[in-house]
Amino acid sequence: MSGKYESGRILTLDAVSAEHGVSRSVAREAVRVLESMGMVASRRRVGITVQPAESWNVFDPVVIRWRLEVGDRKAQLVSLSELRVGFEPAAAALAARRASPHQCRVMAAAVSDMMVHGRSGDLAAYLLADRLFHQTLLEASGNEMFRALNGVVAELLTGRTHHGMMPEKPNITAIALHDEVARAIRMGEHEQAERGMRAIIEESASAIVEEVPPTTTSPKTTTSLKTTTSPKTTTSPKSPAAEEH
Incomplete structure (x- = not known):
């Protein structure tokens, strides 16, 4: 999304791990999360391919x-x-x-x-x-x-x-x-x-x-491999039992 990785670019797990200073297991998990969002596609003997915005799960x-x-x-x-x-x-x-x-x-x-x-x-x-x-x-x-x-x-x-x-x-x-x-x-x-x-x-x-003023960043068919842990489902705060009137 940030524009660092253009759509169609092919990366390797080792390159991702080295560039971001994380272990292969952490890099693999990040790729797995991004793949579930449609932002990258991972195939053996091909590598990790950055997907265009049209492939993203925009409901995520x-x-x-x-x-x-x-x-x-x-x-x-x-x-x-x-x-x-x-x-x-x-x-x-x-x-x-x-x-x-x-x-x-x-x-x-x-x-x-x-x-x-x-x-x-x-x-x-x-x-x-x-x-x-x-x-x-x-x-x-x-x-x-x-x-x-x-x-x-x-x-x-x-x-x-x-x-x-x-x-x-x-x-x-x-x-x-x-x-x-x-x-x-x-x-x-x-x-x-x-x-x-x-x-x-x-x-x-x-x-x-x-x-809303326009932002300086234009939408691009690019993505970033930086990811965070998916948010946990939390319990909604309980509301006081308000009397109907």
């Missing part, structure tokens, strides 16, 4: 994170927002039909936390509440395919915050829309839940288009 949360760090950030965020339009409104509509009382309480509590942290400007705490809201909504849809896309949404929300694309205090309109969706799901109003989620995404996308 780590790939999303790296692209936000070194690629055309604005284009990546717009692309992710367009993807969200395709599934989150439908997930919200399903959640209005299938959400459990506990899931409804978790979403309501997440919105309350967003309000509190939004007023105080605690973006880190706001992000946790925002991620919990969307994770719970996707789980409440009862569709395992939608649930599997939680990593995509989480990386979008996280990247927007970590790269300074959020205002000092989150938009009160965005918080109100989350509250509207939570209420619609609790009341079983699937059409309202779908409309509200679409409005959330459109509000977020418009802020990206207006506020």
Whole structure:
């Protein structure tokens, strides 16, 4: 991704190990991880071939994170927002039909936390509440395919915050829309839940288009062999059992 290794370049495990000052076993594990992301292809008697961007697993949360760090950030965020339009409104509509009382309480509590942290400007705490809201909504849809896309949404929300694309205090309109969706799901109003989620995404996308400056690094069909340990699955923070009102 950084442009150090051009698409089509062939490397050897020994060369990778020597260049990065790591053991062959560490280099082999790094190649294995990158291969699982579609970023390199490894074959006996051929070597390690750097793959073009078209081959990357763009749904992998780590790939999303790296692209936000070194690629055309604005284009990546717009692309992710367009993807969200395709599934989150439908997930919200399903959640209005299938959400459990506990899931409804978790979403309501997440919105309350967003309000509190939004007023105080605690973006880190706001992000946790925002991620919990969307994770719970996707789980409440009862569709395992939608649930599997939680990593995509989480990386979008996280990247927007970590790269300074959020205002000092989150938009009160965005918080109100989350509250509207939570209420619609609790009341079983699937059409309202779908409309509200679409409005959330459109509000977020418009802020990206207006506020994100272009990055200096242009997207390239290149990759880097630098990798990190894949993130472990963590348990979402438990939300207080907020009373419905």
